[in-house]
Amino acid sequence: MALADFLASLDTLAQQARDAFASAGAAEALEAVRIEFLGAKSGHLRLVQKGLGKVDKSDKPAAGKRFNEVKTLIESAFNDAQQRLAGGGPSETLPFDVTLPGQAVRVGHLHPITQTIREMKDIMGRLGFTAVEGPEIEDDYHNFEALNIPLSHPARDPLDNFYLKCAERAAGDSATHPLLLRSQTSTVQIRVMEKTPPPVRIISLGRVYRPDTADATHYPMFHQIEGLLIDRGVTMADLKSVLRLFCQSYFGGDDQVHVRFRPSFFPFTEPSVEVDMNWQGGWMEMGGAGMVDPNVLRAVGYDPEEVTGFAFGLGVERICMRQHNITDIRALYQNDVRFLSQF
């Protein structure tokens, strides 16, 4: 038996015994409790003592010491109860130190990335966006072509992606689509739009992969959260407003939160913008956004004359790291329990 298990069973027993003795209301009941816990033949304490024999030899001293402590503790609980029933009330004679620490309870911790994603999902959920997930291994049609990224685009370079080796090919009419670890979660949006007629109002999130050398700010795997809203009459003003609401919720409801757009370039949106929010007197980069490119809408069978839409993407790690003052992204994936237990 592992030492930890044995000690845990001792602790449980001590707690149970204390509770039982404390709640025994009459001499008869007290005797029953005494037999239950301190009975010479098959009292719980006796049974646990047998367990002591099964503890690894090297752990015996520690286990024995604790066993004796618990035994003393249970016996004193019995004495207290006896005195109490004899009319003395709770024992006032035994010293007790109220400043001793309580019994430790080990509670685990959720990974900071999970917590960040949970918070983002919650907020976007309140704003009417349903969270969806999709495959991490994608064909290049969904990762590139449908997103208006042509074969000649530098983003498709084999050196900038994790293509799968060998003859792994996706099914479908064109059985020649190479597979790769997705480089963005927009792939999920394509898959949803292919299956769902508009309106669509989703966030897609999950792991994405790019061959960056791991350093303080880069890691070959990271997380993205991307929003998509397609409907009749969706405009850039809606995009700006949704992002502002998100920032307000995420950073604490202040109506002094504003967002600004800077022109940018992404193949799957046009106009494309970088999104900043005001932060400590300056502007903080939040992510990229834009109006879904008409080519993308057409690729999934939507009519860009009928519907418009916006999309935005936020880097989960960046926001998580800034909020928690994490200066090295690798700390997130090292899984040092001292790091994890701070969240």
Place this chain on the structure above:
Amino acid sequence: MIVSWDWLKQYVDLSMSIDELTDRLTLTGLNLEGVEKIDSDMAIDLEVTSNRPDCLGHIGVAREVAVLWEQELKKPAIDLKATGEKIDDLASVAVECPELCPRYTARVIRNVKIGPSPAWLADRLKSLGIAVINNVVDISNYVMMESGQPLHTFDFAKVSGQKIIVRHSQPGEKFTAINHQEYELAEGTCVIADDQHAIALAGVMGGADTEVSSQTTDLLIEAGDFAALSVRNTARRHNLQSPSSYRFERGVDPECIDWASRRCCQLILELAGGELADGAVDVAQPAEPRPTIKLRFTELPRILGIEVATEKVQKTLTDLGCKETHICDHCIKVIPPSWRADLTREIDLIEEVARIHGYEKIPEDAGVKMVASVRSLEDRVHDQVRNVLVAAGFDEAMTISAVDRKWVDVFRPWSTEEPLVVSTPVLRRADCLRQTLAPSLLSARRINETLSNSTIELFEIANVYLAQPGKLPDERRMLGISSGGGYSSVKGVVEAIVAAVAPGNQLEATLHDDKFFASGRGAQLSLAGRQIGVLGEVSPWGLDQFELRSGTTIAELNLDCLVEFAVPIRTVEPLSPYPPVGRDLNVVFDEEVRWAEVEKIVRTQGGDLLESVAFQEVYRDSKRLGSGKKSLLLSILLRSAEGTLTNEQADAIRDRMVADLSQQLGGELRA
């Protein structure tokens, strides 16, 4: 793109402050990366997105400034006097691969005097951090940074046969670049050659043989256009990225090629003397006509959410260099300028209008429609699982999705197929997409052991990847656990998860032999006959694979499968108002009898009256019980919904249980 403040001033009035300039440029598409003071000048680092190669020269940036501040763009005038022979008598150009070289122009200047550049020219390049070489090389760099068109000057005397051939490289062809390194050229590389060998990598880098040196007297000035993909591949393959390749990869202005060539000649004649040959060799594919683009005014509010005045639209587009061919109440039609190959569609014009008009004019308080969102069952279940694990004292880990090949065969609970392999390792040697989370968690465990962390209780929720022929891989969401506790403590956690997600389902364990698990301490877990996971104490051999010092128990559960058993909405059972009655059973069995069999009989016999059955302990004593025997102590709690159970009733139930245990499993009540 680094822009010199002093240089920029040559083309447009800069009456604003540098902050005002860079703020506005940032908000209209040229993001400020930083400003550095260099002598009396300022080097402004602007980020140019890949769709805007027109801003990879000072004139292009000046054009943006001119549009934003409604200033005039002052482009240098060129007046060239050819005093030499006819170029056709001096040089010839043959383009053998027009698909890689849509245009090639050459001019020749003879009897130049190579020397140092004048201070003004050297200063310009210094501000940009470009090395100063000699007047001719500096001029070609200068004109590139002015116009965005890369140029190359050859020492014409060294061009064998006075012949320029643009062709594919030959198999095994070698080339020495101006960095004096020899490269074996990848097949299909576009090279500039003379009648002997390659003298430049088209659009990427010149060659050492024809490099302009202090002895050079005759020059051939190349200005052309090379296909983006070919230039990128050449630069990548030979690891030779240059300012020139950077520009060709993004596309050059076809109508600026000749201007840049003439501008370069003008400056050479001015600063290095010589005679310009008459005319130019110009080998060009017919240029594709630029499209006329229609912008419907109603599209602006439909996309942007704001109205933009027609006059503003018209002025913005024409200021940017578009040629207006039509305007009416409904729309404007324009032909975009040659330097804006990115403008081909209506939406492209909308973006231009929006960014010049200013994104700050778009409101951030639009009344976005309210709709309901739905949380998926998967999401709810994953949260329930996480909550149980955190309450049970586990920390959530996150590990990379690929593993080292050597870990694939260590433990294979879900597949014996070959793993999917990535063409480059995701991290270090990890190039196999994982088929189980266990190796990743054990490796995280090892890191914690190395850090002397005493309590290491980890879990992760992530995908495993199993190949499926002819389909996208099967990605299954798994829960992996690695604990310092033993089999039963981790089993307790798994049972708590099942109870939290799928109450009413009984987790079944069957002994599972696997080299990875300690003998007799590994199990397959199932729900209603479906395999849902594995659980076991890792064997010493398994621990060795990960160089772990102390023991660990691992579990892996298929959460996709667990979700199918989830009970998202709970319904209550009526509670009996009557008190329970407890009984303990101490029964001796043969060692082979399993608890699961005992429990099943007890539950069957107990029926509706059995509220719970709890295992208390197992006791072995060969003297008192006989060898190969064990005694199981279990407690039952009985309760009726109809009335208080009497002692006699409870005893009768217990006796029937004992009778069944005896009959079916050979159990004997222990006195």
